[in-house]
Structures are given as C-alpha cells and as structure tokens.
Amino acid sequence: xxxxxxxxxxxxxxxxxxxxxxxxxxxxxxxxxxxxxxxxxxxxxxxxxxxxxxxxxxxxxxxxxxxxxxxxxxxxxxxxxxxxxxxxxxxxxxxxxxxxxxxxxxxxxxxxxxxxxxxxxxxxxxxxxxxxxxxxxxxxxxxxxxxxxxxxxxxxxxxxxxxxxxxxxxxxxxxxxxxxxxxxxxxxxxxxxxxxxxxxxxxxxx
Amino acid sequence: xxxxxxxxxxxxxxxxxxxxxxxxxxxxxxxxxxxxxxxxxxxxxxxxxxxxxxxxxxxxxxxxxxxxxxxxxxxxxxxxxxxxxxxxxxxxxxxxxxxxxxxxxxxxxxxxxxxxxxxxxxxxxxxxxxxxxxxxxxxxxxxxxxxxxxxxxxxxxxxxxxxxxxxxxxxxxxxxxxxxxxxxxxxxxxxxxxxxxxxxxxxxxx
Numbered sequence: 063x064x065x066x067x068x069x070x071x072x073x074x075x076x077x078x079x080x081x082x083x084x085x086x087x088x089x090x091x092x093x094x095x096x097x098x099x100x101x102x103x104x105x106x107x108x109x110x111x112x113x114x115x116x117x118x119x120x121x122x123x124x125x126x127x128x129x130x131x132x133x134x135x136x137x138x139x140x141x142x143x144x145x146x147x148x149x150x151x152x153x154x155x156x157x158x159x160x161x162x163x164x165x166x167x168x169x170x171x172x173x174x175x176x177x178x179x180x181x182x183x184x185x186x187x188x189x190x191x192x193x194x195x196x197x198x199x200x201x202x203x204x205x206x207x208x209x210x211x212x213x214x215x216x217x218x219x220x221x222x223x224x225x226x227x228x229x230x231x232x233x234x235x236x237x238x239x240x241x242x243x244x245x246x247x248x249x250x251x252x253x254x255x256x257x258x259x260x261x262x263x264x265x266x267x268x
Numbered sequence: 269x270x271x272x273x274x275x276x277x278x279x280x281x282x283x284x285x286x287x288x289x290x291x292x293x294x295x296x297x298x299x300x301x302x303x304x305x306x307x308x309x310x311x312x313x314x315x316x317x318x319x320x321x322x323x324x325x326x327x328x329x330x331x332x333x334x335x336x337x338x339x340x341x342x343x344x345x346x347x348x349x350x351x352x353x354x355x356x357x358x359x360x361x362x363x364x365x366x367x368x369x370x371x372x373x374x375x376x377x378x379x380x381x382x383x384x385x386x387x388x389x390x391x392x393x394x395x396x397x398x399x400x401x402x403x404x405x406x407x408x409x410x411x412x413x414x415x416x417x418x419x420x421x422x423x424x425x426x427x428x429x430x431x432x433x434x435x436x437x438x439x440x441x442x443x444x445x446x447x448x449x450x451x452x453x454x455x456x457x458x459x460x461x462x463x464x465x466x467x468x469x470x471x472x473x474x
Binding site: 073110113114118139140141144145148172175177178179180183184185186188189191192193195196198199200201208210211212214215216217218219220221222223238241242243245246247248249250251252253254255256257258259260261262263264265266267 | 279316319320324345346347350351354378381383384385386389390391392394395397398399401402404405406407414416417418420421422423424425426427428429444447448449451452453454455456457458459460461462463464465466467468469470471472473
C-alpha cells in the first residue's frame, strides 16, 4: 500500500509517518519508483505499536526506537517483549538499579504469592510507597492486608494474558499488551468504584 | 488535648490546624481560658479526614467544607457518606448532570452485573471513554470483554467494604474509605503489573 493508505488505515497523518521513517522508527518501504514506495501489513502493525509507545506510554522518539529494536531482537519471546513494552525490564542493562526496588514487606508479599517478579520491577516501589503512606496517615496496614487483593490481581493478569495468546506476531502482542495494560487501568479503577457503590448500596442503602 | 498534642498526634502543623479552625473546617475546641482550648478525639478524627480530602482527593478548602457538612448531615448513613467522599454523589443536587454519564454500552454492563450505580457516577464516563479509545486504536473490544474484569472488581469492592465495617463513626469511615480507595489505586495497578510479569514468566519464561 502507499503512504496515503497506510495513513488512512492507521489513523496516523502522512507527515507523521514520514517523520517516523526519517527517524528510523519505521523501516523503509519497498521502492517502486524513484519517489514511491510500497508499505505492508508489517508497517501497519509497527506503526500501531509506535503510536501506542509514544501516545499511550508517553515515550520519547529515542526511547521508542530503543524499545522497538529490543522487541525485534526478542521476536517470539513473549515474556521478554512484555517486560520491554510494559517497562518491567530495562532496555539497557546499565539502567538496572543495583539493589532492587521495594522493601522487605514487598519481598514477603511476592514470596507468599509464589510470584516470579524481577527485583527491579517499578511496581515493587509503588507498593512499598503505598504501604508507607497508608501508615503515615494512621491506617493499620501491612503487606498481609494486600494478600487478598494480590490474589484478585493474579486472576486479572490471567484474563490479560489470555487476550495475547491468539497471535504469534511479537509486534502485535507488544501493541496489544500496551493497550490492554495501560489503557485499561482507568477502566479497572472505575469498575472498582462502581462495584463499591453497588456493594455499599446492597449493605446499607434504602 | 491542646493544639500542640493534636498537632503531634495528627502530624498536621499547628499553624495549619489554626487555619482550619479559622476556615471553619474544624469546630472550635472547648474554651478553658481566654486564649486556650481543649480538643478531643473528635477533632483528631475530623482533622485526619480533612487531610485526606485536601491531600489525597485534592479538594479545595471550600469543597472540603461542603463535603464535611454533608458528611455530618448523613451521620450513620454509610452509603451516603461513601458517595460523598468518593465523589459518586454530588454535594449539591444542582451539580447533578441531567442525562446521566456513560453510554448504552456502560448501561448494558451495569445491568448485566445487576449493579445499583447512580446515573451520574463519573466512573461510567471513564469506562465509556476507555472503550472508545481502545476501538479507535484498532482493538476489538466491547462491554462484554469487560464482564470478567467487572466480576473481579466486585470481589475487590467486597474486600474494600469489609474494612469499613468495624467502626460506626461516619467521620472515621469517610476517612478510611478515602484512604483505602484513592491511596490503594496505584498499589492495585502495581499488583496487576507484577501478576502479569509472573503469569507471563509462568507461560513463556525460561
């Protein structure tokens, strides 16, 4: 297909596609004339992933290029690809912090759940900080209070991963993982708010 | 107790407590001398709620005063109190939008779950917008795809509400509901990320 059709099917303006080509985020099309090239479904999928990395995860053009290169290098290895696009795994090994993130409480939680989670997953720090804030505001909260929530998170992750199983294309899986993880976050919190309202009505409403 | 002890036990600076007193967010203490007053546990609990409304939910001083007044008027009615502090229920009836938020898809989801959720809950709009964005980015997603997530949200809300049952004090319940709902949000998303990493490792890791 030409750039115009690539633009129409992806919803990305032609000028933006040309910019991605110049920046090396998109590989060149197959030249059909001195000033014309033909683009394929591979370009379309990769364009969608670029848009998700920049627009949804908020990466810079340079960071996006690094992630795309790493995703190509790990073609077929869904676990690596997910780690890369969701940010659990540093693109460059040098970025990896030395001691690991989180706290002994988070380690206890992860161990109790029997989870394999890398020592530098940013999620570890988020949980450690949340427990700190809750306690500093006077709430009686420990990692054990989070255990039943962790079990529900485990079931949520099973739903998430099930939705990535029906394709083998790592670029497509990377894009879907980003959309389903990042875009779904506000909706999952909104579902919890609605469920709270319902539960509260069922217990205490008129 | 004196202001100094109220400050020590709440972690709120004395000058801030005096500001809340002047602004009418905190009721005056019992006067014990011309320039001295005695404060009680009621003040401490209310101070914690003020801090949560301003610091955690990000309300202005005026909005905080309105919520506090409404919470006092609904003493003992946990369902109303939760709606007020979590923002599902407008403090003033005039703020209530006419047609309700969300979309027919969100109505279908709520109906299928058998949930009681007010027509103006902001969560409805969040879900409608998420479904829109996912589709605009090419994902094949409808309210039915959200159903298993809604069931897990229902179980999460049961855990949430269980933690509010062991006190009858509506100011305390309001504060706890805010902390547990708003502060727990990043931790719940972090648990999901860790669970995804684990699930991905279990399915595809070495």
